[in-house]
Amino acid sequence: xxxxxxxxxxxxxxxxxxAFELVRRDRGWLALARDVVGFAADDDAGWRRLxxxxxxxxxxxxxxxxxxxxxDEDPARGVQIRERMHGLTGEDVVSEPERSRLFDGALxxxxxxxxxxPLSTFGERVAASYGELAARIRRxxxxxxxxxxxxxPTSRRTLDLDAAIARLHATTAxxxxxxxxxxxxxxxxxxxxxxAVIHGDLHFFNMCLADDGEIIGVFDVGDAGLDAAATELLxxxxxxxxxAAIALDAYGPIDREAVERAHLRTALDHLIWHPPGTPRHAxxxxxxxxxxxxxxxx
Numbered sequence: 056x057x058x059x060x061x062x063x064x065x066x067x068x069x070x071x072x073x074a075f076e077l078v079r080r081d082r083g084w085l086a087l088a089r090d091v092v093g094f095a096a097d098d099d100a101g102w103r104r105l106x107x108x109x110x111x112x113x114x115x116x117x118x119x120x121x122x123x124x125x126x127d128e129d130p131a132r133g134v135q136i137r138e139r140m141h142g143l144t145g146e147d148v149v150s151e152p153e154r155s156r157l158f159d160g161a162l163x164x165x166x167x168x169x170x171x172x173p174l175s176t177f178g179e180r181v182a183a184s185y186g187e188l189a190a191r192i193r194r195x196x197x198x199x200x201x202x203x204x205x206x207x208p209t210s211r212r213t214l215d216l217d218a219a220i221a222r223l224h225a226t227t228a229x230x231x232x233x234x235x236x237x238x239x240x241x242x243x244x245x246x247x248x249x250x251a252v253i254h255g256d257l258h259f260f261n262m263c264l265a266d267d268g269e270i271i272g273v274f275d276v277g278d279a280g281l282d283a284a285a286t287e288l289l290x291x292x293x294x295x296x297x298x299a300a301i302a303l304d305a306y307g308p309i310d311r312e313a314v315e316r317a318h319l320r321t322a323l324d325h326l327i328w329h330p331p332g333t334p335r336h337a338x339x340x341x342x343x344x345x346x347x348x349x350x351x352x353x
Contacts, residue, residue: 066132067093082277088139091126092274096133105135107205108276111196111252112137118195120188121263121272140272142263148181149259156268157181157294165342169349171296180268182291182298185257186305188270189287193251198281201252209255209280211289211320216244219323223347226326226340232347236323239350243320247313251284258290285313292318293342315350322346 056064060077063084067075075088082101086093096102106128115122123138149155155162157178174182220236236243254261255278263272288306291299292315303311322343329335 063095066095066134069132070127070129070134070136080277083133090139092123092137092139094135094137096135102130102133103205105133108279109135110204111201111206111276111279114196114200115192118191120191120195121270122276123272123274137274140263140274142265142271144263144272145260148264157298163295165293165338166345168295169292169342169345174295174297174301177268178298179301181264181270182294182301183305184264184268184270185291185298186288186302186307188273189254189257189302190306192254192273192287193284196252198249198252201281206252206280208249209253209278209282209286211255211278211282211286211317211324212246214320214324215327216240216320216323219327222326222330223323223343226331226343228340228344229348231351232344235347235351236319239319239347243316243323247283247285247310249281249283251282251287253279253282253284253287255279255282255286257287283310283313283317285310286317288314289317289321292346293322319346319350 063077066084067077067086071086071088071091071093075086075093078085078087082104083097084095086095094105096105109125109128112122112125116124121140123140125135125137127136128134143156148157149162155178157174158172159175163172220240223236224233254273254276256275257273261273261275262270263274265271288302288309291302299314303309303314322339325335325339326343329339
């Protein structure tokens with residue numbers, strides 16, 4: 056154990072004992088125990104963020120969002136302890152490229168998913184629960200309250216669009232996809248106004264699901280902040296036309312064009328985060344290609 060790890064371990068030990076896994080995170084340390092998760096901030100700014108997140112989680116829970124409880128806080132040590140949620144998550148739901156409970160049979164590739172691969176019964180329930188969850192989050196907290204609690208616009212609004220489109224042009228994506236991205240650049244840049252407080256990263260590694268597909272837990276609020284409500288739904292089109300349709304119907308009234316734009320922007324953003332040579336790069340290129348090719352059609 057390195058000196059920084061020993062110091063972090065000592066900060067968590069009074070709350071967690073010794074039976075936990077220590078992980079380094081961007082703004083501090085994470086401690087994973089069986090039923091709780093500990094967070095340790097690096098500095099005062101990190102601690103302020105943790106206290107803001109605790110406030111948000113409490114507001115979400117009051118509104119029926121299945122978010123974790125904050126169990127303990129120690130400002131002197133800069134440590135916060137939250138409930139650890141249990142259920143199906145991450146690789147239990149999707150394990151590329153082999154399988155997914157969302158679909159019947161083998162996991163369709165990104166192109167097939169976007170084109171509209173049929174969902175399993177489990178997948179249809181997930182889609183409906185996803186829309187319901189996102190709508191509940193939207194209704195939970197007024198923007199003015201979130202600003203007062205220290206929340207700011209999400210990083211989703213700061214995508215370097217030109218760099219991302221250039222990254223797409225440097226890949227093996229089709230010419231149709233590249234031309235469409237260039238043509239749509241002004242539309243992609245025209246972000247809708249901030250009108251909601253969002254989780255900002257609603258994917259399966261930040262959720263827990265029941266065996267029937269209902270979402271019973273949502274966590275990891277490090278990207279939560281102020282944005283357009285449509286941005287919360289940025290992943291749904293990557294899971295196919297059927298998933299998106301069910302989720303949107305469950306969500307209720309929403310600017311569907313803005314949801315589509317959020318999807319395309321996040322596909323481009325993933326090209327920045329997963330450059331050539333990284334494990335997911337090839338699948339991200341297929342995803343972005345299929346997404347932009349679909350927009351090229353009448």
